[in-house]
Amino acid sequence: MAVEPHHSFEQVAACRVSVLRGGAGQPLLFLHGAGGAGRWLPFMDLLAEKFEVIVPEHPGFGLSDTPPWLDNIGDVAYFYLDFIEALKLKDVHLVGSSLGGWIASETAIRDQHPFRTLTLVAPAGIRVNGTPTADIFLWSREELARNLFHNGNLAEAMLNAPMSEEEQNIQLRNSITMAKLAWQPRMNNPDLKKWLHRIHLPTLIIWGDSDRLIPPSYGRAFQSLIPGSRLEVIPVCGHLPHMERTSEFVTAVASFIGAAR
């Protein structure tokens, strides 16, 4: 691993939040999906060659607190505006996957001044009527793993990875917070669509062509709702392009940000 990430706890909005940081350069804030972000992953390592990669665990996830104010996705969006202020981040490249893409969208419609670019990776957050997203809450752990990836070997690796009791506890907490934020309406905020037009940041939307959680048609819907945004579909790829097609993902993000700079 090229970069040794630094782990710290930050106190923001009366919430102790766990943060991994690594690399140097303009800040790239990565907002994780429902699975959490307790580990420094290869895509973070590659991005850290060009950026200072900052990976917080959302309130209610991983090692972060569950603050009493945490009720809905808007609370998380405002939290991240506080987080950026507290860490004095400027010209942030905001990247969010799935749940994290939803949070990134909700944050950007509220205040986009701290941001330079926005990258949404198969974001949740909207509902395309007539095209439901998968119901992750009905899936067993096995079904989730097999549906997350196009490549079955990655699913097997996920299922065979040993899990400590602490990791099981974290997974349980993550699932409870995920339900709190996304159970109903399922994985979306009906109001978000109304305000995505406010986003004037250079925006890249990335989708795996065989995403079985949120269909790729959602990518086209996001693209039509965010003015000037570009959609990049990654072939032979499931819901987590940053994990399944790491080099394509990193290349896409780096060249998008490079062109936008």
Next chain:
Amino acid sequence: MKFFFFHLMPYAALDLAEAAKYKSVSVLLPNSFYDPAEGHALYNRYLDEMEYADQLGFDGVCVNEHHQTPYGLMPTPGVTAGAVSQRTRHAKIAVLGRALPLLNNPLTVAEEFAMLDNITGGRLIAGLVRGIGAEYHAWGANPANSHERFHEAHDLIVRAWTETGPFAFEGKHYQFNYVNPWPRPYQQPHPPIWIPSQGSRETIEWACDPARKYVYLQTFSPVAAVAKYMAMYKEEAAKRGYQAAPTQLGWSVPVYVADTDEQAYREAKPHIENFFNGFLRMTPEMLLPPGYLSFESMKSVMKSKASITGGNKTIDDLLKSGMFLCGSVDTVRQQIEHHQKQIGFGYLLTMLQFATLPRALTKRNSELFAREVIPGLRHLAEEPAPTEAR
């Protein structure tokens, strides 16, 4: 000791072999399996069975709320209770649950229960539940705030029954400028409140609080769990300075009685196995959606890996764990007497119809239980009223 006749009103005409091809019988089984002609006949048969329970001298009948499932056809239990109110004279009517967190306006329960209480002249027992996990899928209610919504809805309903309106209610999940329901309950200050549960420390601590002293019901559980949670209720009551009475504890259990142990076993076997393996079948993800149980409770469930839907159960498993009482009159009476003396409950909620058990067997089961089993057990738990601990 008091005896209630508990009915789930299952869709007994279910094609179980076809239904077995689906991942879950609740929520996901297409409702094309429901035939309205069969349903019409079943509803009226079941109402007959509850009417007959009143005639046989049961102290009460129990109805309940379940959604999008063939194991219980009472999504709106107030309708059943209203019908039962006109077919019964003496029996209490226990509506064992409205599932409060599923509701957008809990005042509908304050109103509905008050209507039933007035119509029956005070025969209503108000059961308040959270609903089972599958209902959070069926109803789009968020399991992660289920506890919060339950407690807030409960507070609203009890205040609506006991405080002079109009008053404002300022909650997190429910807000009203005017709380002023008509009618007020017939029973004062309000109908008895019963809390059915599969067993949880949080529920017991809350229910046994001296301000509430609600009746705690353990439903469809191994007898070891019944004993554990009822002992917990008594301990928690003692910590709060009083001795819990048997009338604060009830056990809900399927029962089958016939002339001999062998006959009872033979007649009940297919139907009780249909109940646990066919009608109640659902996935763990449905039974326990995230947040439905507290983090600690969920951890202990994951450790024990025990659930009422886990794996196929034979009648022998069910008899061994005491999830089913079955046998001759003497056998069943002795079992209940034994458990009552060990555990100390004051109410037994017998489910004498289950799953596919047909009309004739249900009738004989009800008659034998009421006429031959109950009389030998009445004297149990008739203890002096509890006294305040000093």
